[in-house]
Amino acid sequence: MKGGVKLWLPLLAFAAVLALIAMALYRPADRTVYSAMVGKPLPAFDTPPLLSGKPGLASAAFRDGKPKLLNIFASWCVPCAAEAPQLMALKAAGVTIEGVAIRDTPQAMRDFLARGGDPYAAIGDDKASAVQLALGSSGVPESFLIDGKGTILLQHVGDIRADEVPGIVARLKAAQ
Amino acid sequence: MIAEAGLAALWLAAALAAMQFVLAAIAVRRVLIDPEDGSALTTDLIGAVRPVAIVQGALAALAMALLIAVFLRSDMSVLLVAENSHSEKPWLYKFAGAWGNHEGSMLLWVTILGLAGGAVAIFERSLARATLTATLGAQALIALGFYAFLLFASNPFARIDPAPSDGQGLNPLLQDPGLAFHPPTLYIGYVGISVAFSFAVGALVARDVGPAFARAMRPWVLGAWIFLTLGITAGSYWAYYELGWGGWWFWDPVENASLMPWLAATALLHSVTVLATRDGLRAWTVMLAVVAFSMSMIGTFLVRSGILTSVHAFAVDPTRGSFILALLVLYIGGALALFATRVGTVRAGNTFDLVSREGALVANNLLLSVILGVVLIGTLYPILAAGFGVQLSVGPPFFNKAAGPVALLLVVVMAAGPLLRWRRDGLRALAARMGAPVAAFAIVLVAVLVFGGGISLLPLLGLALAAGLAVASVAPLWGRNLLRTPLFTWGMVVAHLGIAVSLAGMASESAFTKQTLVAARVGEPQQVGPYTVTLNGVSPVIGPNWSALEAHLSARRGDAPAILLRPQSRFFTNPVTVTSESAIATVWDGQLYTVLGQIDGAGRVQLRLWWKPFVTLIWLGGALVALGGALSLVGRLLRERRARRRVEAEAWV
Numbered sequence: 001m002k003g004g005v006k007l008w009l010p011l012l013a014f015a016a017v018l019a020l021i022a023m024a025l026y027r028p029a030d031r032t033v034y035s036a037m038v039g040k041p042l043p044a045f046d047t048p049p050l051l052s053g054k055p056g057l058a059s060a061a062f063r064d065g066k067p068k069l070l071n072i073f074a075s076w077c078v079p080c081a082a083e084a085p086q087l088m089a090l091k092a093a094g095v096t097i098e099g100v101a102i103r104d105t106p107q108a109m110r111d112f113l114a115r116g117g118d119p120y121a122a123i124g125d126d127k128a129s130a131v132q133l134a135l136g137s138s139g140v141p142e143s144f145l146i147d148g149k150g151t152i153l154l155q156h157v158g159d160i161r162a163d164e165v166p167g168i169v170a171r172l173k174a175a176q
Numbered sequence: 177m178i179a180e181a182g183l184a185a186l187w188l189a190a191a192l193a194a195m196q197f198v199l200a201a202i203a204v205r206r207v208l209i210d211p212e213d214g215s216a217l218t219t220d221l222i223g224a225v226r227p228v229a230i231v232q233g234a235l236a237a238l239a240m241a242l243l244i245a246v247f248l249r250s251d252m253s254v255l256l257v258a259e260n261s262h263s264e265k266p267w268l269y270k271f272a273g274a275w276g277n278h279e280g281s282m283l284l285w286v287t288i289l290g291l292a293g294g295a296v297a298i299f300e301r302s303l304a305r306a307t308l309t310a311t312l313g314a315q316a317l318i319a320l321g322f323y324a325f326l327l328f329a330s331n332p333f334a335r336i337d338p339a340p341s342d343g344q345g346l347n348p349l350l351q352d353p354g355l356a357f358h359p360p361t362l363y364i365g366y367v368g369i370s371v372a373f374s375f376a377v378g379a380l381v382a383r384d385v386g387p388a389f390a391r392a393m394r395p396w397v398l399g400a401w402i403f404l405t406l407g408i409t410a411g412s413y414w415a416y417y418e419l420g421w422g423g424w425w426f427w428d429p430v431e432n433a434s435l436m437p438w439l440a441a442t443a444l445l446h447s448v449t450v451l452a453t454r455d456g457l458r459a460w461t462v463m464l465a466v467v468a469f470s471m472s473m474i475g476t477f478l479v480r481s482g483i484l485t486s487v488h489a490f491a492v493d494p495t496r497g498s499f500i501l502a503l504l505v506l507y508i509g510g511a512l513a514l515f516a517t518r519v520g521t522v523r524a525g526n527t528f529d530l531v532s533r534e535g536a537l538v539a540n541n542l543l544l545s546v547i548l549g550v551v552l553i554g555t556l557y558p559i560l561a562a563g564f565g566v567q568l569s570v571g572p573p574f575f576n577k578a579a580g581p582v583a584l585l586l587v588v589v590m591a592a593g594p595l596l597r598w599r600r601d602g603l604r605a606l607a608a609r610m611g612a613p614v615a616a617f618a619i620v621l622v623a624v625l626v627f628g629g630g631i632s633l634l635p636l637l638g639l640a641l642a643a644g645l646a647v648a649s650v651a652p653l654w655g656r657n658l659l660r661t662p663l664f665t666w667g668m669v670v671a672h673l674g675i676a677v678s679l680a681g682m683a684s685e686s687a688f689t690k691q692t693l694v695a696a697r698v699g700e701p702q703q704v705g706p707y708t709v710t711l712n713g714v715s716p717v718i719g720p721n722w723s724a725l726e727a728h729l730s731a732r733r734g735d736a737p738a739i740l741l742r743p744q745s746r747f748f749t750n751p752v753t754v755t756s757e758s759a760i761a762t763v764w765d766g767q768l769y770t771v772l773g774q775i776d777g778a779g780r781v782q783l784r785l786w787w788k789p790f791v792t793l794i795w796l797g798g799a800l801v802a803l804g805g806a807l808s809l810v811g812r813l814l815r816e817r818r819a820r821r822r823v824e825a826e827a828w829v
Contacts, residue, residue: 007519010463011512017474017556018505024483024559025497 035155036136042070042150043134047124050101050109057098057124065148067175068096069168071120072132075104075112077140083159084116090160091119093169099123100131102140143168147175179254179333182242186283186333189235189290190323193316196228196293200313204381207306222305225312226297232319233287233294240274240287243332247274253339256280256332262345262750264721272356273346278480278496279332281359285476286322288360288367293319296371296396302816303392304384311371311378318370321503329499345750348722354414362411362434365404366472369441371396373469376462377511380518385458390451393465395812397448401441402805408434409798420756420771422691422786424794427575432555433475436548440468443544446537454598456525456534459515460541466515470508471548477504483559529600536593543586550578580634587641587679590672591648612651617644631687638683646676663811671804678797684766684790691787693773695780705787707731707768709741714772714781722746724757727772727781731761739763743772743783767791 042059049056062068069090073080087097099120101109109123126132135144138157145154145168153175160168203221206213246254247270250263260277261270269276275284293315300308326332375393379385411434416424425431444464450457477483481497528534554570561568595609620643624636649672652665690705702709712728724746730738741759748755761768766789773782 007516010467011509011516014470014508014512017552018501018509020556020559020563021474021478021483021504022501023563025481025494025501 035152035157037144037152037155040152042144042146042152043131045124045131045134047100047126047131050104050123050125051106054120055122057100057122059150061098061122062146063148063150066096067145067147067153067172068098069172070144070146071097071099071141072102072135072137072143073099073141074102075108079159080141081112081116083141084119086160086162086165087119088117089162089165090168093165095169095172096121100126102126102129102132145171145175178242178245178249179251179335182239182246183331183333185235185239185242186323186327189232189239190320190327192228192232192235193290193320193323196225196232196316197313197320199228200225200309200316204306204310204313207309208382211306222309225309229297229312229316230294232316233290233292233297236283236287236290236319240283243280243283244271244274246333247271247280250343252341252343253335253337255334255336258336258340258343260346261343262721263342264750265346265351266720268353268356269346269351272359273350275359276346276350276355279326279330281363281480282322282326282330283332284360284363285367286319286326288363289315289319289322289370292368292371292396293374296374300392301820302388304382304388306382307375307378307384307389307392309378310381311374314374314377314381315370318374318507321506325496325499325503329496343750345721345748347751348746348748348753348755349418351748352414352418354410354418358407358411358414361403362407365400365402365407365441366434366437366476368400368403369397369437369468369472371400372441372444372465373511376465377514380462380514383518383521385462385519385522387452387455390448390461391816394445394448394452395809395816397441397445397465397468398805398809398812401438401445402802402809404434404438404441405798405802405805408438409795409802412798413795417758417760418755420758420784422689422758422769422771422784422788424685424791427554427570427572429555430475430479432551433471433479436471436475436551436555437468439544439548439551440464440471443541443548444468446540450534450537451525454526454528454534456528457538457541458522458525459519462519462522463515464541466508466511470511471552473504473508477501478555528598531596531601531603531606533593533596533598533601536589536596539589540586540593543582543589546582547579547586550582551575554578576634584634584637584641587645587675590675591641591645594652594668594672595648609651610648613644613648616647617641619643628687635683635687638679639687642676642680642683645679646673649673649676663814664808665811667804667806667808667811669804670807671801674797674800674802674804676797677793677800678795681790681793681795681797685788685794688789689786689791691785693782693784695776696783697780702783702785704768704785705766705789706733707785707787708733709768709770709783709785711781711783714775717744719746721750722748725772725775727770727783729759729770729783731768731770739768741768741770743770745772762792765789 042062044059046058047056062070071087073083091097097119099122101123104125124131141159143156143160144152147153154171199221203218203225206218206221246257247261248267250257250261250270252258256277256279261273265273275281293312296315297312303311372393375389375396379389411431412424415426444461447457447461447464451461477500481500483497554574557570558568591613592606592610596606617640621636621640624631624639628636649669653661653669692702692704694702696702696711698711698713700711709729709731712730714725714727717724717726724744726742726744729741729743731741732738739761741761743759744757746755746757756771758769758771760770766787769786769788771784773784775781
């Protein structure tokens with residue numbers, strides 16, 4: 001046969017393209033959006049208290065050597081209410097949870113805490129979503145795992161589900 | 177009952193495709209064993225293939241028509257209608273919504289495949305009987321696979337019980353008159369090129385690769401290419417005004433998927449001319465015919481399967497993906513294997529000098545192939561990178577840098593090619609003929625450098641080369657009697673001129689666009705390019721199934737009367753989406769493009785304003801290219817008819 005091997009090159013090239021496509025089809029690409037904040041220091045902020053009797057929150061609080069969970073939430077947010085039992089479970093497991101309330105009022109917050117329990121050591125009042133924007137958080141609720149030196153270990157977008165609680169506790173223990 | 181009738185038509189069409197393939201296979205086998213075989217059986221077999229192909233196409237078209245009927249009637253007991261339509265939609269979008277989804281678009285795909293096969297069966301006269309029968313057999317085999325895909329994995333006529341009270345609506349981005357024209361036009365081009373593929377397979381099977389085959393194939397390639405050109409041009413304009421991003425080409429995977437078959441078809445169009453006129457480039461032409469349709473199929477699959485993220489990806493499950501993957505292996509792999517085993521038996525065609533019309537066409541083919549390769553690699557690279565766990569997207573920075581210079585080089589070859597003689601020519605003679613184009617190039621180059629002000633290299637070369645190409649493309653008409661110049665020469669001139677016009681538009685758009693993003697108050701004038709735009713107010717507007725905020729803008733330039741523009745921000749409830757309807761004012765030297773953004777609490781309105789000088793040339797050029805193709809096609813068909821008349825007249829004598 002004339003031409004020989006050369007004539008099979010188009011078929012080979014096609015096979016390579018095909019292998020690539022098959023790979024993508026059977027092992028779909030990971031479309032998780034990874035947080036750009038992981039590994040970065042917590043941006044500086046200082047929010048006043050929202051409720052009398054509960055302190056506000058400043059970023060300095062995350063540099064006391066103890067890893068903590070920072071929860072961005074709001075009383076008007078339905079998934080936040082769904083998340084409340086998981087936060088209570090985390091608190092029961094010894095996790096310190098600091099909160100930043102987005103565009104909230106003291107009265108609505110008191111009702112919210114009365115309904116779902118109060119896992120928060122402090123609740124900062126962020127009327128302008130400034131902390132939320134600085135953290136690159138796009139909605140409520142979102143949680144950040146912060147080590148004792150103020151470095152972000154994990155960004156959790158959306159409400160924490162019951163099956164995710166043990167993993168978060170383990171990450172915090174590991175960070176100690 | 178309409179849906180059931182549609183499904184029945186689809187089954188019948190599939191059965192006929194199977195029959196068409198079997199009949200053709202037996203007939204071709206008999207003819208190949210004995211080329212002189214004139215037995216009644218062989219003649220009957222060959223005679224049967226044509227009508228079967230025609231009826232198969234008609235049945236596919238009937239199924240498509242019935243699908244459109246259930247959409248128009250808003251029959252929500254059909255799953256596809258319930259998922260993709262809504263009874264309150266204007267009728268045009270119910271009609272076009274029939275193909276604004278996965279199943280419907282696949283049915284449209286197969287319909288065009290069937291109709292293309294039917295058209296070959298009706299109109300193709302000049303091809304040897306074995307080659308034509310093998311071609312129709314190949315076309316039937318392709319259709320069969322896609323009928324199976326529809327019937328087993330993507331039934332467009334499936335019912336839903338109980339029927340919902342109303343549908344979920346159509347993606348509002350698709351709710352535009354463009355949806356009625358863009359997909360069918362593009363599909364005719366995309367799938368029409370299947371005819372070239374079948375011709376190539378037919379010629380390989382019948383061992384009949386030569387000028388006659390090339391002449392027979394050329395009008396079909398040309399026809400598909402015209403629609404592909406129109407489809408891409410229209411799609412580009414649609415994206416430009418509908419998305420409200422102010423860009424006309426985004427190197428989105430789906431755009432690449434339509435560009436790749438176009439590049440291959442353009443190369444094929446030129447190499448088929450070498451084969452038809454000079455009997456050269458035999459194997460290469462066959463290869464290109466296979467590649468062109470393969471690119472269509474791979475492109476369709478990539479964007480439809482959701483493997484590449486794209487606005488054109490419809491939801492897909494792995495079964496469907498595997499099914500189409502198997503079809504790709506069967507058809508493209510089969511054709512390439514046939515090529516590898518058979519093309520060795522194709523005699524080498526005529527040879528030619530490097531400096532000759534053929535030489536320039538080969539250079540054209542190589543450069544087009546390089547661009548095709550660049551686009552293919554850029555499109556597939558994200559998949560490869562994802563395989564290694566890296567997330568990335570390949571965009572304009574890569575494509576413009578990698579394909580831009582090659583495209584400009586191609587423009588140089590394009591300018592020189594038509595000025596060369598067939599077979600052999602001299603460099604010195606070429607240099608003399610290129611005098612005027614080179615002068616045009618130099619004048620524009622200097623003028624832009626002096627007056628353009630800080631223009632970057634690629635747009636600068638683009639503008640200058642566009643001028644040179646424009647002069648060079650009309651050069652073949654100099655000193656000719658314009659009335660006696662063949663129509664296909666006119667076609668070439670107009671198409672090449674269209675590329676020059678389009679290139680000038682692209683270069684001008686990228687070099688001279690002015691853009692501003694402002695938060696405007698009512699009455700505050702904003703400057704963009706030569707225009708002063710003033711916001712006169714914002715008012716609510718109610719449409720058939722949307723409500724919108726509409727900005728009233730007046731744009732002034734010098735003493736001319738103000739142009740009124742009304743960009744909208746539309747809110748749709750089914751499904752809930754907000755779209756931007758840009759308002760565009762077209763003047764002789766460009767377009768003013770305005771988009772309405774958010775309105776803040778303090779009475780300020782976000783406006784995005786662009787002044788794009790000569791941007792319209794991009795699409796005008798595209799239309800000229802398609803017009804050139806049409807002139808060429810008509811010219812070829814007329815000449816062929818005259819030749820046939822002459823032969824028939826001689827036969828009578």
